[in-house]
Amino acid sequence: MGLFAKAVKKLITGADSSGYRRSQLTNRDLIRMESKIGATLFGEVPAGHRREFFCLDEHTWIWYEEWADNTGRRQTITTRYEVHPNGILKVQDGHPYQVVEGEELQNLAHATQLYREYVIRNVYHRDHVTGQPLPVSA
Amino acid sequence: MTDTLQNNQQELRMGEFDPTVFAYPPSPESAGEYSPENVVDFIPQPPQPQPEQVVAAAHVPEALDNRTALQAIRFSGDAVVQVRAALLHAYEARQNARSN
Numbered sequence: 577m578g579l580f581a582k583a584v585k586k587l588i589t590g591a592d593s594s595g596y597r598r599s600q601l602t603n604r605d606l607i608r609m610e611s612k613i614g615a616t617l618f619g620e621v622p623a624g625h626r627r628e629f630f631c632l633d634e635h636t637w638i639w640y641e642e643w644a645d646n647t648g649r650r651q652t653i654t655t656r657y658e659v660h661p662n663g664i665l666k667v668q669d670g671h672p673y674q675v676v677e678g679e680e681l682q683n684l685a686h687a688t689q690l691y692r693e694y695v696i697r698n699v700y701h702r703d704h705v706t707g708q709p710l711p712v713s714a
Numbered sequence: 715m716t717d718t719l720q721n722n723q724q725e726l727r728m729g730e731f732d733p734t735v736f737a738y739p740p741s742p743e744s745a746g747e748y749s750p751e752n753v754v755d756f757i758p759q760p761p762q763p764q765p766e767q768v769v770a771a772a773h774v775p776e777a778l779d780n781r782t783a784l785q786a787i788r789f790s791g792d793a794v795v796q797v798r799a800a801l802l803h804a805y806e807a808r809q810n811a812r813s814n
Contacts, residue, residue: 631801681797684797
């Protein structure tokens with residue numbers, strides 16, 4: 577399909593080159609697509625691990641890690657980063673709330689900026705600075 | 715990137731991951747299926763944060779409204795502002811995609 581035909585199709589149907597409309601996807605579907613990108617932002621995932629990292633809502637980042645221990649039992653850690661106007665709280669099961677700062681805060685800031693850029697460009701096909709739709713690739 | 719999106723579409727149909735409840739069944743097929751090179755290929759990756767890191771003191775920057783936060787990501791070096799702005803911007807993009 578040529579560039580012009582793709583552009584017309586997108587204009588009329590809202591479908592992109594992969595053939596579906598984002599408005600048909602549920603919130604959960606979109607989060608899953610975002611998390612596929614988010615999981616790559618913290619370096620290589622160790623063998624046997626599963627990682628998810630995503631924006632849950634307008635207040636929360638989620639980092640989920642899953643792996644099997646030496647006995648083969650599944651282990652999981654879910655970390656919630658609650659974003660407040662005056663600071664960020666880290667919440668994990670069995671641990672008290674912690675205020676995120678220092679190196680961890682810098683790393684989180686870097687990762688979330690990359691997340692924003694890659695997700696907006698690669699999931700929603702918009703320029704992450706201007707918000708304008710990206711040109712349809714040939 | 716189209717390949718990546720198509721892969722994501724296939725995964726959506728599989729339905730093995732529900733981020734809204736954080737109850738992920740083991741998914742052997744997910745191990746190693748995604749190549750970071752497809753997406754993250756031109757910006758160096760940050761060092762891996764340590765989730766177990768203990769933080770002792772609070773950092774309390776000036777409160778910002780959402781609009782200010784969205785603008786501030788391009789200019790501010792404040793990490794809390796950047797985290798919050800990235801969150802709001804990503805969330806806004808998702809909501810816009812669903813409503814369009």
